[in-house]
Amino acid sequence: MDTNAIAAPLSIAYSPCPNDTFVFDAWAHGRVPDAAPPEVTFADIDLTNGMAERGELDVLKVSYAVLPWVLEEYALLPCGGALGRGCGPLVLTREAGEPTALTGKRVAVPSERSTAYLLFRLWAAAEVPGEVGEIVVLPFHEIMPAVRDGAVDAGLVxxxxxxxxxxxxxxxxxxxxxxxxxxxxxxIPLGAIVAKRSLGARALRALADTISASVRMAWQDPSVSKPYVLEHAQEMDPAVAEQHIALYVNEFTAGLGADGYAAVRGLLGRAADEGLVPPLAPEALAFP
Structure with missing residues (x-):
């Protein structure tokens, strides 16, 4: 790695969720050789999406859905994010039912710029007659209690x-x-890692190398990251944390690859066709 490629330190924000702390543990604790030290902020996805729109930090974990609003200032990194199969957001209700039950109902979502909400809007357009009612933005860990307690009719989790x-x-x-x-x-494209284009192409490549190395080190010995994961897992059962990591940290985290990029282009292209997001220029996702 080019030790002069990045001026230290770098400001970064990601969630306290197990997949993020697992991925970034080695970098956050100085175990990636020659990597610029990160200044870490923990923040819910709604907050990091807003940070990206305001250009506040060097590196951010954001929703893929927010990319059309931030790619002028930020570059999409080809690693560190969350994509996968069988890992999509769920719509939860107090009673079993059919999609038609959501017509006119109050639904909690984790962010109006989240990939989850974008997927929900595409699904609802096809499956929910009429329109869903009021959308309420809540931190993701507050959504299930809100549904259980009747504060909302349904929750996107x-x-x-x-x-x-x-x-x-x-x-x-x-x-x-x-x-x-x-x-x-x-x-399913869920969360992306973006970094400021102003860092320069060489620095962005070095940063991608750092994150890739952090992922590989986490896989090589998962026990090393366990204290960091559980420290920030909001009293989550360790077995659930392990399931979380196994589902969301996969081959697409190590590198987007052709299928990963196709998924991102597919989601944002389809959403643009529906008028839900601005269209992307053909080169917008290209990595320097």
Missing amino acids: IHEARFIYQEYGLHSLADMGEHWEATTGLP
């Missing part, structure tokens, strides 16, 4: 919620990932 929603007495009305995969055949 991400992350480990797919493993524990039954503990809240809730039912899965629909799986956004199943709908996406059935209609496209592509993996």
Whole structure:
């Protein structure tokens, strides 16, 4: 790695969720040789999306859905993010039912610029007659309690919620990932890593090398990252944290590859066709 490629330190924000702390543990704790030290901020996805739109930090974990608004200032890195199969957001309700039950209902979502919400809008356009009612933005860990307690009629959940929603007495009305995969055949693009273009092409390549190395080191000995993961996992059961990591940290985290880029282009292209996001220029996703 080019030790002079990045001026230290770098400001970075990612969530306290197990997949992010697992991926970034080695870098955050200085175990990646020659890597610029990061100044880490933990923030929910709604906050990091807003940070990216305001250009506040050097490196951010954001929703793929926010890319059309930030790619002029930020470059998409080809590693470190979350894509996969069988890992899509779920729509949860207190009672079992059909998608038609959401017409005119109040739904909590983790961010209006989240990939989860974009997938939800594409699904709802096809499956929910009429329109969904009020959309309420809540931190993802507050959504299931809000549905359980009747503060909202339904909730769009991400992350480990797919493993524990039954503990809240809730039912899965629909799986956004199943709908996406059935209609496209592509993996589900969820969270992206972006970095400021002003760092320069050489620095961006060095940064991608750092993150790739951090991922590989986490895989080589998962026990090393465990204290960091559990420290920030909001009292999550260690077994659930392991399931979370196994689902969201995969081959697409190591490198987007052809299928990963096709998924991102497919999601944002389809959403642009529906008028949900601005269209992307053909070169917008290219890595320097």
